[in-house]
Amino acid sequence: MAKIGIPRTLAYFTYFPFWKTFFEETGHEVVVSPPTTRAIMDRGVKEAVNDACIPIKIYHGHVAYLAGKVDCIFCPRLVSVRRHGDFGTETFCPKFLGLPDMIRLSLDDLPDIIDTRVDLKKGKNELLNVYLEVGSRLGNSKGEISKAYKRALQVQRDYQKILCQGVSPPEAIDLVLGDGAGAGQPRMRGYDLKIAVVGYPYAIYDSYINSGLLNILEKENVQVLTQDMLSDKVLNRQARTLPKDMFWYFSNRAVYGALHYINQGEISGVIHVTAFACGPDAMVDRLLEIEIRRRSQLPYLSITIDEHTGEAGVRTRIEAFLDMINYRRERR
Amino acid sequence: MKISFPHMGYSYIAFKWLVENIGHECIVPPEPSKKTLDLGVRYAPEFACIPFKILLGTYLEVAEKGAEIIITSGGMGPCRAGYYWVMHQYLLEEIEKNVKVIAFEPPLCDLKDFWKKINWLRVSGGLSVKDFLEVIKIAWEKIKAIDDVEMYSHKIRPYEVNRGDTTRALWKALEMLDEANNIEEIQDAKHEGLKLLGNILQDKSRNPLKIGIIGEIYVVLEPAANYYIQIMLGEMGVETDRSIYLTSYTRKNTIINLEGSIFEVAKPYLKEAPIGGHGVNSIGETILYAKHGFDGVIQLAPFACIPEIVAKSILPSVSRDLNIPLLTLFIDEQTGKAGVQTRLEAFVDLLERRREVKSGKFERLIV
Numbered sequence: 001m002a003k004i005g006i007p008r009t010l011a012y013f014t015y016f017p018f019w020k021t022f023f024e025e026t027g028h029e030v031v032v033s034p035p036t037t038r039a040i041m042d043r044g045v046k047e048a049v050n051d052a053c054i055p056i057k058i059y060h061g062h063v064a065y066l067a068g069k070v071d072c073i074f075c076p077r078l079v080s081v082r083r084h085g086d087f088g089t090e091t092f093c094p095k096f097l098g099l100p101d102m103i104r105l106s107l108d109d110l111p112d113i114i115d116t117r118v119d120l121k122k123g124k125n126e127l128l129n130v131y132l133e134v135g136s137r138l139g140n141s142k143g144e145i146s147k148a149y150k151r152a153l154q155v156q157r158d159y160q161k162i163l164c165q166g167v168s169p170p171e172a173i174d175l176v177l178g179d180g181a182g183a184g185q186p187r188m189r190g191y192d193l194k195i196a197v198v199g200y201p202y203a204i205y206d207s208y209i210n211s212g213l214l215n216i217l218e219k220e221n222v223q224v225l226t227q228d229m230l231s232d233k234v235l236n237r238q239a240r241t242l243p244k245d246m247f248w249y250f251s252n253r254a255v256y257g258a259l260h261y262i263n264q265g266e267i268s269g270v271i272h273v274t275a276f277a278c279g280p281d282a283m284v285d286r287l288l289e290i291e292i293r294r295r296s297q298l299p300y301l302s303i304t305i306d307e308h309t310g311e312a313g314v315r316t317r318i319e320a321f322l323d324m325i326n327y328r329r330e331r332r
Numbered sequence: 333m334k335i336s337f338p339h340m341g342y343s344y345i346a347f348k349w350l351v352e353n354i355g356h357e358c359i360v361p362p363e364p365s366k367k368t369l370d371l372g373v374r375y376a377p378e379f380a381c382i383p384f385k386i387l388l389g390t391y392l393e394v395a396e397k398g399a400e401i402i403i404t405s406g407g408m409g410p411c412r413a414g415y416y417w418v419m420h421q422y423l424l425e426e427i428e429k430n431v432k433v434i435a436f437e438p439p440l441c442d443l444k445d446f447w448k449k450i451n452w453l454r455v456s457g458g459l460s461v462k463d464f465l466e467v468i469k470i471a472w473e474k475i476k477a478i479d480d481v482e483m484y485s486h487k488i489r490p491y492e493v494n495r496g497d498t499t500r501a502l503w504k505a506l507e508m509l510d511e512a513n514n515i516e517e518i519q520d521a522k523h524e525g526l527k528l529l530g531n532i533l534q535d536k537s538r539n540p541l542k543i544g545i546i547g548e549i550y551v552v553l554e555p556a557a558n559y560y561i562q563i564m565l566g567e568m569g570v571e572t573d574r575s576i577y578l579t580s581y582t583r584k585n586t587i588i589n590l591e592g593s594i595f596e597v598a599k600p601y602l603k604e605a606p607i608g609g610h611g612v613n614s615i616g617e618t619i620l621y622a623k624h625g626f627d628g629v630i631q632l633a634p635f636a637c638i639p640e641i642v643a644k645s646i647l648p649s650v651s652r653d654l655n656i657p658l659l660t661l662f663i664d665e666q667t668g669k670a671g672v673q674t675r676l677e678a679f680v681d682l683l684e685r686r687r688e689v690k691s692g693k694f695e696r697l698i699v
Contacts, residue, residue, distance in 0.1 A: 049645035051636070051662060077604055087441035089408045097410065097607040098642035105601065105649040117604070244418045247409025279638035282379035283415050290422050 001027055002138055005070035005111070007062030008033045010055060010096070011078060013169040013201035014228075017176050018156040019074065022131060025148030026140045031070050033062040036208035040065055045307055047106050053275040054209060054306050055202045056095050056102070063103050063110070072112040072138075075100050076130075078249075079119040084236070085245035085252070088121060093248055093280055114138075166229050168214065169205050191223035193325065196261040198227050198254040198288075199273035199281075203305060210273055211311040213303065216318050225267065227257025234260060242291075251280045258288055262296050268325050269299045271318075276306035299324060333456060334359050336399035338387050341553040342478050343578055345510045350471035351403075354464065355457030359399040361390045364556040368393060373665050375423050381634035382663055383550035384416055386557060391420060395429045403453075406437035411608035411639055472579075473515050477522040479577045481505045484529050486574070489566030490540035493533040499563055501528045540571040541683050544621035546614045547632035548640050551663055552576050558632050558663065559672045568680055573626070575617040576610065594620075601646050611639025615646055622654035627683045629656055630676075635664035657683060 004023050006012065016032075023030050033040070036058055044061025066073055077100050084090040091097070100115030116133050120126045128149055135145035155176060162172040195217065197204055204226055207215060217224050227235065238256040239245055246252050254272070261267045272288055274281040285302050292300045301321045303314060335351045337344075339361040351358040362368070364386045372389030391402055407414025417435035424431050439446040454464045481502065489498040505525025512518040543565060551557045552574060562572045595605035598616035605612040618629050631647065633640035644660055651658040659679045661672060688694055 049641060051641045051644060079604070087408050087437075089441070091410045094410045094607040094609070094611060094638040094642050097604045098602055098611070098646070101602045101604070102642060102645045105646050115603070243421070244406075244415065247414060277379050277636040279379075279381075279412055279636060282377045282381070282384075282636070283412060283419055285379075286377040286419065287422065290426060 001029070002071040003029045003031055003069070004114075004138075005031050005033070005063075005066035005073045007059055007066065007073070007075075008035060009059050009062055009206060010099075010202045011076075013173075013205050015156070016173055017159040018152045020177060021155040022134075022148050022152040023074075025151050026135055026138065026144050028138060031066065033065045036062070036206050038208075041208070041307060049102070049106065051277070052095065052102075053278045055200070055275055056099075057307070058202075058206070058209060059099070060103060060106060064107055067107065067110050070111055072114055073103075073110065074114045074134075075103060076134075077115050077117045079117055080121040081118065081249055082232075083121040084249075085239075085247055090121070090245070090247055090249055090252065092250070095279075160231070163228055164231055166225070168224070168226070169201060169228055192221045193269075193322070194223045194225055194267045195269050195271060196225045196258055196267045197271045197273065198258045200250045200254065200275075201228060203273045203275055209309065210303070210305050211309055211314040213271075213273065213314055213318070216315055220318070220322055222322065225261055227253045227260075230257055230260060238263070242287075246280065246283065248280045251284045255284060255287060255291075259291065259295070262292060262298060267298065268329070269301065269321065271321070272300070272302045274302060274304055276304050299328075333357065334398050334400045335403060336361055336391075336394040336397075336401070337403045339364060339390055339554065339556075340550065340578075341555060342482060342506055343475055343553075345478060345506060346471050346474035349474060349510075349513075350467060353467045353470075354453060354459060359394045359397050361394055364390060364554065369665055375427060377419075379636055380419075381412065381548075381637050382557060382665065383548070383554075383634055384412070384419070385665065386550075386554070387416065388420055388423060391424060391431065391433075392427075392429065395424070395431045399431060402431055402433045404433060404435050406435035408438060408441050409608060413609065470513075470515055470518070473518050474509060474512070476579045477509055477512075477518050477525075478506065479579045480522060481509065481525045481529070483574075483577070484526055486562055486566060486572050488529050488532060488534065489563070490569045490571045491534035491536060491538055492566075493535050495567055497532045498529065498566065501525075501532055504528055538569060540569050541627045541680065541687065542571050542573065542625070543680075543683070544617065544626045544629045545572055545574045545632060546617045546621075546629060547610065548634055548637050549576050549610055551632045551634055553578070558661075559667075559669045561630070561632065561661075561672065561676070564673060564676060565680070568677065570680060573621070575613065601650055602642070607639050607642055609637065609639035611643045614640060614643040615650060618647060618650050618656065618658065619654065622650075622656040626656065627687060628679065629658050630679070631658060631660040633660070633662055635662045637662075657686070 006019060020030050040061035041058055043064045044057040047064055048057040048060040063073055078092045078096045080091050082090060100113055104110065104113055114134055114137060116130055118130050131149050132145055159172055159176045162175055163169065203210060214224055235253060235256040238259040241259060246255060258270050270292055272285055274285055289300055292298055303317060333356045335356045336359040337347050344360060348358050348360050368389035369386055371392045372385035376385045376388050404417050406417060417433045421433045434449055436449060437445055485498050485502040492498045505528055508521040508525055512521040545552060553576060565572050594613050594616035597619050598612045601615050602612055614631060621629050647658055
């Protein structure tokens with residue numbers, strides 16, 4: 001019985017239902033850091049290496065928040081989650097690969113870090129092996145682990161299903177884990193527009209670092225479609241339309257998501273949310289810009305976030321973007 | 333076919349010879365200059381790293397000179413370099429340059445594709461398989477000889493009495509290697525070049541500091557991208573050892589030799605390898621330089637280089653544990669030569685002082 005800390009950023013938005021179910025089924029307590037705040041960000045900026053991108057700095061902040069409150073921090077080393085791409089070598093950004101070591105050496109007084117290596121392209125049962133390792137580090141028996149693992153897989157599958165109905169991950173997490181009291185009421189009136197918002201989950205759904213981008217859009221009566229509302233099968237269909245796949249999991253998803261929505265033809269524009277000096281996004285951003293121009297007439301907006309992003313700036317750009325879309329619609 | 337390739341240090345001499353002897357016309361890429369970088373910056377994505385921008389600039393310059401095909405390397409991530417060629421092709425199409433970028437992906441990933449491209453190169457040049465292999469062998473010898481000469485020049489430079497002698501001799505040696513056409517001539521040129529360097533007037537009484545240079549491959553290998561840092565340091569009276577040479581995979585006599593063991597060395601600090609680029613190598617090499625008694629280490633990396641950022645966040649711990657000073661230089665299009673020089677001078681002063689305190693002896697590098 002241990003208290004396990006999970007930072008509410010990076011892969012949280014993709015895998016949290018699985019993690020929480022697994023740890024609770026094996027009899028541990030899960031402590032999640034609160035949604036990002038100014039204090040968490042400032043702490044992260046202070047502790048992390050100055051050249052890192054804002055999501056990594058914020059991750060440092062969340063870990064620092066959890067230190068002292070939990071017995072161990074769950075920071076799996078995400079290496080690959082599937083075989084995909086041109087050589088089947090899809091992986092994550094190098095910062096994800098080095099993340100456990102970065103926090104271990106940058107922060108003081110840390111509790112134990114569970115940095116199990118997740119490299120699923122090696123084989124079919126690899127995920128179970130990963131959790132056998134996690135469980136045995138926490139002192140659970142094999143039987144307990146496989147039972148919890150099965151339950152966690154089921155919850156994760158439910159989570160994907162809810163996402164595919166067009167629910168955003170933070171709401172879907174509430175729904176699937178059962179305490180979704182206020183979440184997901186049906187909207188009374190219809191939307192004016194549909195806009196695809198693509199980018200990394202930790203940039204789109206963390207309403208602190210993007211200054212409430214999704215809320216602004218919602219208030220402007222825009223339906224937001226993200227790549228996480230599509231199944232892998234739908235996304236992967238877009239792979240063949242590019243000269244070479246990216247080798248980053250989250251980047252591939254963002255690119256395929258945007259291309260899928262363009263193909264579908266229901267959206268009025270694409271917004272790409274990216275972090276200042278994000279390595280993979282230097283490529284993703286320009287690729288999207290060129291591909292969208294070649295494949296459609298849709299407008300494209302790229303919003304760069306960093307520690308100085310202010311709400312007024314984001315709001316102005318969104319309003320201008322929407323005005324432009326409406327102007328175009330009227331002229332047509 | 334008019335073929336060109338990225339400019340990377342002095343290796344263009346060998347690649348030029350290779351392309352010409354396969355039977356194609358070679359458009360030699362010019363040494364990256366302010367103009368190259370400006371061209372690259374104008375069309376490249378804002379946050380692309382400096383090698384991407386310099387390469388794009390180079391491609392535009394050679395396209396101006398009539399190059400039809402550019403040969404470069406691919407990759408399988410997670411470093412961005414593996415996606416360079418795709419992006420470069422997109423951008424060249426966007427600015428309507430009729431240039432095709434052909435990238436060799438690592439043969440272990442896609443052997444068929446690798447063979448197809450190699451074979452195309454051979455057939456379109458009109459060579460038999462035997463001749464083709466021979467040409468490649470000679471080009472490889474040439475790269476090795478170039479690296480040998482360059483490596484030796486960095487050993488000599490801190491002792492030179494007349495500033496600039498070494499660099500001039502190095503140029504003469506490279507010119508000789510440029511003219512060599514078979515293995516014997518290459519060997520002769522190399523020995524001749526080494527002799528030329530060895531005959532420079534030297535002051536052997538000096539006791540140069542030793543600095544190891546680590547970091548991202550392109551900015552380490554391309555002097556024009558790192559403001560000729562090794563020459564600059566050499567002329568300050570510092571002996572430099574560089575961790576990366578194009579041929580370093582095959583040699584054992586340098587301090588940093590085999591890839592596999594580097595990952596093992598870095599393991600106490602970074603448990604994952606590889607993380608793309610030379611991120612893990614930077615950590616491992618710092619440890620090795622510390623163990624071999626170097627006075628300091630300089631990390632060179634492009635701004636926003638992902639693997640080197642990971643390394644940078646870990647290196648302070650290495651530096652503290654092994655007591656070796658470390659200077660990180662992130663290079664982008666805003667970097668100026670004077671800024672680099674000032675920081676290097678301060679770093680060298682610090683190392684000098686540190687050595688004096690340690691040994692209790694007062695020594696000067698160059699007056």
